[in-house]
Amino acid sequence: MEKYKAVIIGSGIAGMTSAIYLKRGGIEPLIIEKSAPGGTLNLIPSIENYPGYEKISGPDLAMNIYNQINNLDIKIIFKNIDNINLDKKIINDNIEYEYLIIATGRKSRLLGLKDEEKLLGKGISTCALCDGFFYKDKKVVVVGGGNSALTEAIYLSSICKEVTIVHRRNNFTGEKYLIDTVINTKNIKVLYNSKITNYNIKENKLISVTINDKKKIKVDGVFLAIGSTPNSEYFNVKKENDYILVDENYMTSKDNVYAIGDVIKKEYYQLITASNDGIVAASNIINKIK
Numbered sequence: 397m398e399k400y401k402a403v404i405i406g407s408g409i410a411g412m413t414s415a416i417y418l419k420r421g422g423i424e425p426l427i428i429e430k431s432a433p434g435g436t437l438n439l440i441p442s443i444e445n446y447p448g449y450e451k452i453s454g455p456d457l458a459m460n461i462y463n464q465i466n467n468l469d470i471k472i473i474f475k476n477i478d479n480i481n482l483d484k485k486i487i488n489d490n491i492e493y494e495y496l497i498i499a500t501g502r503k504s505r506l507l508g509l510k511d512e513e514k515l516l517g518k519g520i521s522t523c524a525l526c527d528g529f530f531y532k533d534k535k536v537v538v539v540g541g542g543n544s545a546l547t548e549a550i551y552l553s554s555i556c557k558e559v560t561i562v563h564r565r566n567n568f569t570g571e572k573y574l575i576d577t578v579i580n581t582k583n584i585k586v587l588y589n590s591k592i593t594n595y596n597i598k599e600n601k602l603i604s605v606t607i608n609d610k611k612k613i614k615v616d617g618v619f620l621a622i623g624s625t626p627n628s629e630y631f632n633v634k635k636e637n638d639y640i641l642v643d644e645n646y647m648t649s650k651d652n653v654y655a656i657g658d659v660i661k662k663e664y665y666q667l668i669t670a671s672n673d674g675i676v677a678a679s680n681i682i683n684k685i686k
């Protein structure tokens with residue numbers, strides 16, 4: 397059994413920030429990550445609201461923070477965590493911790509339509525930065541009306557021939573500068589009060605989508621940006637709509653188990669708020685230990 401004072405699950409900006417503060421506070425943390433360091437950062441084409449950078453790509457910022465983690469000699473292992481005993485404080489039967497920080501973020505929602513899962517990665521995507529390139533000079537649809545949908549539509553408009561936003565309401569819920577950019581971008585069209593009711597396939601390929609059970613529009617790809625579900629299923633702590641509930645120190649209903657970033661219930665889901673959560677949780681652990 398490997399023993400650690402503090403284990404952080406997830407290496408998004410929340411998890412990596414908490415690791416930096418723990419290490420600099422004299423505690424050796426272990427980060428466990430199932431995919432690439434940076435988490436959601438890797439999906440953001442351009443960040444323009446992070447102090448210190450007028451403009452930086454998400455993957456670049458992720459790499460900067462990951463380099464900082466490596467330079468501080470913080471241990472990171474790449475493994476999916478699907479078995480955790482919060483009473484015995486044991487992860488995957490071989491890692492024991494005193495303090496745990498859950499920083500697992502959240503994942504994209506799907507529409508739940510027929511053939512959707514089958515088409516994921518083959519006509520349907522939840523990541524414009526990852527898959528936009530495959531739709532160069534093609535027609536795509538973006539589903540949603542919040543910041544994610546608007547950001548993805550703007551990014552895709554620079555690659556694709558035409559971008560149609562399909563939004564179920566009659567106005568957008570995203571930030572004003574994003575809405576203005578969408579409205580002023582020539583190759584972005586908007587269908588308000590609309591939803592996709594069917595994916596139409598020919599020879600295993602998505603050829604069009606049906607809108608409101610009536611009209612069909614020809615598309616090469618669909619990008620879903622309709623919200624997220626927190627990755628909280630393996631953690632037996634108090635939650636609301638699957639988002640983990642925490643106190644002012646980011647401690648969950650379980651003693652010495654903290655949760656930070658997009659996996660918790662809070663008002664603002666941003667890079668800086670995720671970092672803030674990581675700082676407060678790490679500082680609270682440092683104070684308790686010392």
Ligand SMILES: Cc1cc2nc3c(=O)[nH]c(=O)nc-3n(C[C@H](O)[C@H](O)[C@H](O)COP(=O)(O)OP(=O)(O)OC[C@H]3O[C@@H](n4cnc5c(N)ncnc54)[C@H](O)[C@@H]3O)c2cc1C
Nearest residue numbers: 406408409410430431435436477500501657658665666667
């Ligand atoms: C398209 C888009 C654009 C955005 N643009 C901005 C912006 O411009 N400015 C801004 O401030 N914010 C922006 N945000 C929000 C911001 O990206 C997030 O709030 C922030 O990245 C969340 O960080 P996190 O560390 O909580 O979660 P994540 O970055 O999601 O990290 C969670 C990590 O946990 C790992 N993980 C999950 N489950 C497990 C498991 N079982 N075992 C091991 N590892 C696991 C994941 O692989 C992932 O690496 C944007 C978000 C999106 C989707």
